[in-house]
Amino acid sequence: MNIYMCDEAFVWYKEELQLQRGDYVRFFARYGGCSTVQKGFSLGVNKESPIDAAVILEKEGIVFFIEQNDTWYFDDHDLHIEFDEKRNEPIFTYR
Numbered sequence: 001m002n003i004y005m006c007d008e009a010f011v012w013y014k015e016e017l018q019l020q021r022g023d024y025v026r027f028f029a030r031y032g033g034c035s036t037v038q039k040g041f042s043l044g045v046n047k048e049s050p051i052d053a054a055v056i057l058e059k060e061g062i063v064f065f066i067e068q069n070d071t072w073y074f075d076d077h078d079l080h081i082e083f084d085e086k087r088n089e090p091i092f093t094y095r
Contacts, residue, residue, distance in 0.1 A: 003057035008083035009090040021061030029073035
């Protein structure tokens with residue numbers, strides 16, 4: 001399991017969350033919503049430090065991660081974070 005993020009999505013997160021070198025961003029399973037991998041759950045995003053990171057992506061000194069206790073949500077899929085130009089926001093796909 002890995003995290004992949006396109007440059008446009010990275011720039012969006014940097015600006016939206018006011019990220020700087022040394023910051024951490026967690027992707028986590030949250031109850032509610034819908035996804036293609038887990039019915040009744042969706043992907044949450046929060047600026048916080050890791051406790052037990054299972055998957056890490058580092059870009060320009062900013063660490064994006066998934067905690068060990070959230071790996072079930074991804075069902076052995078990689079998380080691909082792309083960018084929707086029309087909506088001007090990141091989109092998640094699982095492969």
